[in-house]
Amino acid sequence: MDAQSKPAKKGIKSAMQSFGTKLSGMVLPNIGAFIAWGLITAIFLKDGWYPNAELAKLIDPMKTYLLPLLIAYSGGAAIASHRGGVVGAIATMGVIVGTTVPMFIGAMIMGPLGGWCIKKWDDAVQPKIKSGFEMLVNNFSAGIIGMLLAIIGFFLMGPIISAFTTIMAAGVNWMINHSLLWLANIFIEPAKILFLNNAINQGILTPLGIQQAAGAAGKSILFLLEPDPGPGLGVLLAFALFGKGAAKGSAPSAIIIHFFGGIHEIYFPYILMKPALFLSVIAGGVTGTTLFSILNVGLKSSPSPGSIISLLLMSPKDPMNYLGLIIGVTGATIVSFLISSVILKRDKSIDTDALEASTAKMNAMKAEAKGQDVASAKAIMNDVKGVDHIIFACDAGMGSSAMGASILRDKVKKAGLDLSVTNTAISNLQDKPGLLVVTQEELADRAKKQTPNAMHVAVSNFLNSPKYDEIIASLKTEAVSGGNDDDDAAAAAAAPAAVAVPEDTNDSLDFDAVKEIVFMHHDQNVGSATMAQATFRSELHKLGKEITVENLAVGEVKDDASVMIVASKETARRIKLQFANVQVYVVDGLLNATNYDKLISKLH
Structure with a gap:
């Protein structure tokens, strides 16, 4: 029973979120108009900051016509593109004129209704239109359907919605008058x-x-x-x-x-x-x-x-x-x-962050011991194959998704990758090839339904996710490999040998070319890399050697022979999959200071 109830609850929650998104999706794209109306009201009304009777004439028309029609257009366009928006706006004029209260709720009903009606018409009729008559049929059908819906709105929907709005407003006023709004x-x-x-x-x-x-x-x-x-x-x-x-x-x-x-x-x-x-x-x-x-x-x-x-x-x-x-x-x-x-x-x-970090490290070590790290890297490469556009999607397409997109966009730029990183509302996602969608775990199911053919990454927090570095690493791996999948099966079988790190790997490095030493970290596990960087820099300073020493995430590392990454043997295998030109100096452990004596002696 419990196993069956969990999917049911998840489905109900997803349906509620989807319905809520459709409602807010009609208002949020037009929020600038609402703010403009609010500012005009606050500034130019009789008791505003700078009263102006002439400019105050904007207030009522914007409230009565502009804002509801914008909502209706957005609702109709979400269902049937521009045609749906036009028919939805026409239909909404019926409820606006047929009532005396602001028709925001009416717009939220008539706008999508207009879009749905024209979509059903187009699906049924457009395949049967004779060549040359498309524009005639499309224009007249939109006009006629819009006219009929406006008439229905004027005589039927307007009074119904007006009564419903009045009841809701009365309920709110009752709660306010009885000091119960806090409920x-x-x-x-x-x-x-x-x-x-x-x-x-x-x-x-x-x-x-x-x-x-x-x-x-x-x-x-x-x-x-x-x-x-x-x-x-x-x-x-x-x-x-x-x-x-x-x-x-x-x-x-x-x-x-x-x-x-x-x-x-x-x-x-x-x-x-x-x-x-x-x-x-x-x-x-x-x-x-x-x-x-x-x-x-x-x-x-x-x-x-x-x-x-x-x-x-x-x-x-x-x-x-x-x-x-x-x-x-x-x-x-x-x-x-x-x-x-x-x-x-x-x-x-106990500190759950430390526990999760320790668990992740333990699992990584287990996988490494079993030779699973290369296969994992290969799986990641397959996941991001062909990506040319990354979209952060959230409920509204603003706020947190915009900030998450900004963070990853900066990482993409530092990694030298030529990719577009944008943000949008889940309802506006379009299922296109080469698309990688990043969304919050709570909204992942809806995003996958909207774009079933896209690649998806779910994160717990847009502003601080370790998966961003994984995305960058995977994208860089594909860039290094050139996206060639001609012999994937053979490459996968040969990969462990190709990235094996021999014991004498450090002897073949070109120390004369090194201008920068990098200790690479993960977004949420920067402790050991930071301490190792400080130790190494201190030893360099004692010997009077001037070389840049940095603590960077994988997406911030420049793929150049002048860069030397200090890494453990396990990490070195991954680095060689992700970079073509950087040099890798292998150590027993980042916090083992004796690792660095030989390296420092070879640096100029």
Whole structure:
């Protein structure tokens, strides 16, 4: 029963994420328009920073027409490209004109509906169109279907959606009036960690928030429920003070990215590492929302990304609103921090990072002893064969995936590889040859469904993954081999002998050509390489020899004969698979200082 229930739960979770992505995918591509509307409202409205009655005329048309039509176009285009977007926008005009409330939810229904209708029409009719009549049929079919949907929207869907929106808004207002809005955070905070944050914020809260902000208050607390950085900040502060290993070391930089950059996904892995911390973010979110409610805090429009800077920019021109905003975020941070601190202090487990590193090292040594390392390297080469484009894909195609793409792009550049590295939303992935998709483990299934023929790498954290070095190493291996797979079977059989490291390998090196000594490290295992580098540099300095000594990742090493990599016998085999020109000096162990006497004596 348990074995059967796990796939079922995974399927439900994947379906929820997929549905949420479709909702947020209609809003996120147009978030710039929402921010523009929010800024125009905050600046030029009667009680704004610089009131201007003429420019304030932009506010209502943008809210009524521009924003819903952009949402509808994006929803239709996601299903049937440009034609779907056009028909979806036409259909949405029916619900806009047929109602008196902002039709954001109506746009989210009519836009995809228009795209679906034109797609079904095209699939059924286009193969039967006589040559020369394609443009005539396509244009008139889009116009007629769009007209019919607009009429349906005006008379039927408009009133239904308007009533539904009114009921939802009334429910939210009831929760606000009875000080119960904090209940939403009990569901919002865990859902965020399951990568439903964009779906919740952009797909549900933003449309309702804009409708509320369009009223007399001119602001809405709904814009603060999901973007509040306080709960995540409290968790990261606790890790910075009371965490262990890599989690503690990475927390300070994560704080900056989260609080000022607005990339909330950065703290998700910390909570998944210790699920008890769900209590921290729930309590922090409840505290923040309660304080916002008591102090009557709201924003003009949805802040994106959810940084403290965006929150302050979207605040109305009201000193008390600014003060309440800061108090709410601070309160959420304090409560989340206190609970997280207790959880982390009571955690008596050993350093899991060190345990994982030791386990990985043990497995690598076992494989090496059994002669499996070369076969593993060959498998990696096959995995990346023919890659010409790497895409980082996340739920929204912004934030964390953009930062992950930037990190790998830098590694690709340093490795001298001519590859494109970009980022996008999973829903926008296209199944093309030569594509390598990097995504988070939680979203891997959806990415594979979207691009079944692409190569896939799943990581736990976009901002700090050891798999980036593995990708670079594999790509460099293929580059060195020239991508030739004519005799793969024979090459695989001969590979162990080809990369064997003889005992006297150091005697054949060209020491006169060496200008740089490199101690190579893995992204998350830099300790021994760093210590070895310091020891070696100290010995060189004592003897007055001036040679560059660096501690680099595999993707940062220049493939040149002037570079000498110091490596153990096991590592030397892998290096010879990945580089064509570098020289490799084999040692018994990186931390054995006696290894370096002979090497130093031969360097000039």
